[in-house]
Amino acid sequence: MTMNNEDFADNHFVRTIIEDDLKNGVHKNIATRFPPEPNGYLHVGHAKSICLNFGLAKIFNGTCNLRFDDTNPEKESEEYVRAIEEDVHWMGFEWNGNVRFASDYFQQLFDYAVELIHAGKAFVCDLTADQVRDYRGSLKEPGKESPYRNRSVEENLDLFNRMKAGEFEDGSKTLRLKIDMASGNLNLRDPVIYRIRRAHHHRTGDTWCIYPMYDYTHAISDAIENITHSICTLEFEDHRPLYDWVIDNISIASRPHQYEFSRLELLYTITSKRKLNQLVQQGHVHGWDDPRMPTISGMRRRGYTPEGLRLFAKRIGVSKSENIIDMSVLEGAVREELENSAPRMMAVLNPLKITLINFEEGKTQARTAPFHPNHPEFGERELPIAKEILIDPEYFTLKPPKGWKRLTLGGEVRLRHSYVIKCEEIVEDRYGNIIELKCSIDHDTLSANPEGRKVKGVIHWVALEHAVPVQVRLYERLFTEPRPDVIRGEEGEYRDFTEFLNPESLREITAYAEPIASTLEAETHYQFERLGYFVTDRYEHQKNTPVFNRTVSLRDTWSK
Ligand code: ATP
Ligand code: MG
Numbered sequence: 001m002t003m004n005n006e007d008f009a010d011n012h013f014v015r016t017i018i019e020d021d022l023k024n025g026v027h028k029n030i031a032t033r034f035p036p037e038p039n040g041y042l043h044v045g046h047a048k049s050i051c052l053n054f055g056l057a058k059i060f061n062g063t064c065n066l067r068f069d070d071t072n073p074e075k076e077s078e079e080y081v082r083a084i085e086e087d088v089h090w091m092g093f094e095w096n097g098n099v100r101f102a103s104d105y106f107q108q109l110f111d112y113a114v115e116l117i118h119a120g121k122a123f124v125c126d127l128t129a130d131q132v133r134d135y136r137g138s139l140k141e142p143g144k145e146s147p148y149r150n151r152s153v154e155e156n157l158d159l160f161n162r163m164k165a166g167e168f169e170d171g172s173k174t175l176r177l178k179i180d181m182a183s184g185n186l187n188l189r190d191p192v193i194y195r196i197r198r199a200h201h202h203r204t205g206d207t208w209c210i211y212p213m214y215d216y217t218h219a220i221s222d223a224i225e226n227i228t229h230s231i232c233t234l235e236f237e238d239h240r241p242l243y244d245w246v247i248d249n250i251s252i253a254s255r256p257h258q259y260e261f262s263r264l265e266l267l268y269t270i271t272s273k274r275k276l277n278q279l280v281q282q283g284h285v286h287g288w289d290d291p292r293m294p295t296i297s298g299m300r301r302r303g304y305t306p307e308g309l310r311l312f313a314k315r316i317g318v319s320k321s322e323n324i325i326d327m328s329v330l331e332g333a334v335r336e337e338l339e340n341s342a343p344r345m346m347a348v349l350n351p352l353k354i355t356l357i358n359f360e361e362g363k364t365q366a367r368t369a370p371f372h373p374n375h376p377e378f379g380e381r382e383l384p385i386a387k388e389i390l391i392d393p394e395y396f397t398l399k400p401p402k403g404w405k406r407l408t409l410g411g412e413v414r415l416r417h418s419y420v421i422k423c424e425e426i427v428e429d430r431y432g433n434i435i436e437l438k439c440s441i442d443h444d445t446l447s448a449n450p451e452g453r454k455v456k457g458v459i460h461w462v463a464l465e466h467a468v469p470v471q472v473r474l475y476e477r478l479f480t481e482p483r484p485d486v487i488r489g490e491e492g493e494y495r496d497f498t499e500f501l502n503p504e505s506l507r508e509i510t511a512y513a514e515p516i517a518s519t520l521e522a523e524t525h526y527q528f529e530r531l532g533y534f535v536t537d538r539y540e541h542q543k544n545t546p547v548f549n550r551t552v553s554l555r556d557t558w559s560k
Contacts, residue, residue, distance in 0.1 A: 003092065007310055008055035012318035014231060014259050018060055021228070030062035030228045031096075034088070035069045035218065038080035038202070040273030041288040041295040042087045044309075044330070045264045051313035052261070053231055054093035065225055066095035070103050071217050073201040081202070083288070087296040092306045100225065102217050103203045109212045109220055110164065112250045113175055113194060117156045121249055122193065123149055124159035125176045132174070135181075136189050143181040143189045163196055166209045170196050175210075179245060187242045191215065215239050219246040222256040230256045233263040234320060262323045264316060266330065267482040269294040270497060275485060284501055285478075289538075291549050292478045292505050302475065303525055303535030303551030305341070308334035327477065331552045338525060338533045338551065343371035343378045346416060346460045347513035347528040349472060351390035353464065354437045357424065359387045364466065367446070369417040381516050385418055388464040390512050395459040396423070396437060405457035407437070412450070413457040416529065420445040420455050460529050467512035470546040472534070474507045517546050530554065 009015075021027045032053040036042060042050075057064035066088055070076050085099060102109075116122035125148045127135060137143035151159075163173055175194035183189055193216040198209045219242075222230045230243075237260045247255065265271060271294060279285050279293070288295050291302035299309065312333035316325050364386045371378035391407075400408040407413045412422045419441040427436035442450055449455075481487060484500040513528070520526075522541045527533050532553040541547040 003055075003058055003310075005059045007314060008051060008059060009314045009317045012261075013320070014052070014056065014229065014261065014318060015059070017259065018056060018229060022060065027228045030056065030060050031065070031226055032057050032062065032229050032231060033065040033067050033222065033225060033227050034095075035067045035102075035221075035232075036084050037069045037072065037075075037273075038077065038084060039072065039075040040080060040277050041083050041293075041297055043271050043273065043276060043296065044266055044269075044294045044299065045271040046087075047091060047296055047299075047309050048264045048313050048316065048318075049231075049233075050088060050091050050093060051310055052318055054088075054091075054095075055313075056229070056231075057096075062228075063096035064093070065097070065100055065227070067100040067102065067221060067225065069214065069218065069221075070101055070201070070203065071211050071214060073197070073199040073211065076202050078202050083297060087300075090300060090306060091296065091309065100221075101203060102212075102221050103201060105217070105221055105224055106204060106208055106212070108224060109217060110210075112220055112252075113160065113212075113216075114157065115250060116177065117160060117175075118153060119249070120153060121178050122156065122175055123151050123178055124156050124163065125149070125174050125190075125192075126172070127174075129171060132192065136186065137181070139184075139186070143186075145181045146176070146190065149178060149190070160194075163194070163210050164208070166198075168196055170198055170209075172196065177216075177245070179242075185238060185241050187215070187239050188245065191242060215242050216246055219243040219256075220250065220252070222258075223247050223250075223252045223254045226254045227256040230258045232258060232260055234260045235263075236260055260320065261318050262320055265322075265324045265483075266294060266327060267324065268327050268477040268479050268484075270479075270485050272485070275497060278498070282498065284498060291473070292475055294478075301535075301538045302549055303338075303533060304330075304334045305337055305525070307341070308337040311337055328556050332556065335533065335552050335554070338527065340372075340375065342525040342527045342533055344373075344527040344529050345371075345381070345514045345516055346383075346462055347470070347472075347511050347517070347531065347534075348390045348392050348460070348462055348467075349509060349511045349528075349531060350392055350394075351512055352393040352396065352434070352437065354389050354391055354421070354439050354461070356387050356389065356421065356441050357438050358440045358443075359385075361387055363387070364463070367417060381514070383417055383514065384463050384466040385415075386463045386465045389415070389461045390464055390467060391459055391461045393434070396434070398426070398434075406459055407439075407457070412442075412453075412455045413459050414445070414455055415461050416458050418446070418461075419443070420450050460531075462512050462514055464512075466515050468515060468517040468546060470511050470513045470517050470548055472509050472511040473537075473547070473549045474509065475550055476505050476507075477502055478505050511548075513546070513548075517548075518543055520546065525551070527554075 034053045054064045135144045174192040176190045179188045289297035368380040369383045396407045421439040425438040481500040484497040533551040534548040537547040
């Protein structure tokens, strides 16, 4: 997969900053990183961050590290690590060297903490978590200093080593930085950088019973990896002074800088691993990679392509202002990319039988048709026709409105890539439902216009005898509300977002497709003409029992 600079959001502020840094010699090379916590699968918001971080590395010939920020052992797992690696690769990006883990730096992080204690800049505190919170003050009031703040260096070193050695109960002591309890920035009020937690870590096992906190870990990990531009979402803006403080107060030469952009919020879905996990755990969806999920693996299974997701990321841009995006923007990008990359075939989702009365019984005629009207290089397939064919009932009406171009009793229409037919008769069941049409074909219209009249309409069809029954999954939006996680009840409390799940988000039907449908590998994209883009299911599709997921319809059905 080749990518060009134009494939990424242009002229955003981070890009400009990097350009200036390179021009002014602040950096010779740039290094970014993508730092997920392995506590769930990546979602569309992460896709934005991946395109930004890996994209900048591509644009400026720099490097981007993949680093797992694994400092919360209880919530993290190997399964998530593997899924995240796979997602990043699938998005089309290569990380620099080996995958990295914050846990690889546990010893270094510990050593820097010891250094801070030696310098009188960190102390062991015996306050409980609740007390730490009480002492912290508020935006209006300064905090109170911990009574343990003035312990001697020796005592702090001794206690910290004993914390590490497992002599104290979980939660009974913390290591805190000594910064400023009166700071206007709450993050600088002697933040906790280590806590005692006897938890099994997915990589370090039971080696450690103390774990470093995010802000401390993140700053030092960036510095260790010589990251130049550390890009994160806006909620970390107030943490930047702490990030800088940590780097300025340890003996490390590297000087990474943090820049913040606004996180993507996508309407009619949710972008939080914790909430997505809830959907999985409570069984509202069939796993993290359910095609209704906004996870990268779910979108992949739905048939979104890496190219489509990258186009989306480019379109939504990078800035500090709100990034609330309608689903139609995502679908538009996916659709636009598939338009020229997916071959086409015909399929009928909801069949109505037509008998071609003047077509020879038992005969099959085949004709080749191109897979794509604008891409002859996609090749051609054989399209069989026989006496009985299927069409969508929407192509027929007894009472045609003005300008109707499809089929009606006594009217003519062209079968796509085939003959012009005329409806001679309808067959109804005893309730008056039309169950079959009897039509005649004009034998002279295979590659020619009909004699002496114009037939404008073209309809899609498949030959009954040659049609492949395929399981089709039709997806609708997962939620009935644009922002399901911020809806408040009468008392002003947040309502549970699962109240707003769309009960009709998945419908499974049997459809009938061209013979080619029984020859496809999993994860093959096709346009079913007029119906939308579909993909063979990554896991459940087999050649003899095809399963297609609807990726996106051909037109935007979202905006009302
Ligand atoms: P979540 O709340 O879903 O767990 P997170 O920010 O805690 O999200 P991380 O695994 O820490 O998830 O995120 C890795 C990177 O992806 C971070 O740099 C983060 O800023 C970025 N990121 C996460 N969510 C979004 C989003 N919605 N839009 C853009 N970037 C995001
Ligand atoms: Mg998180």
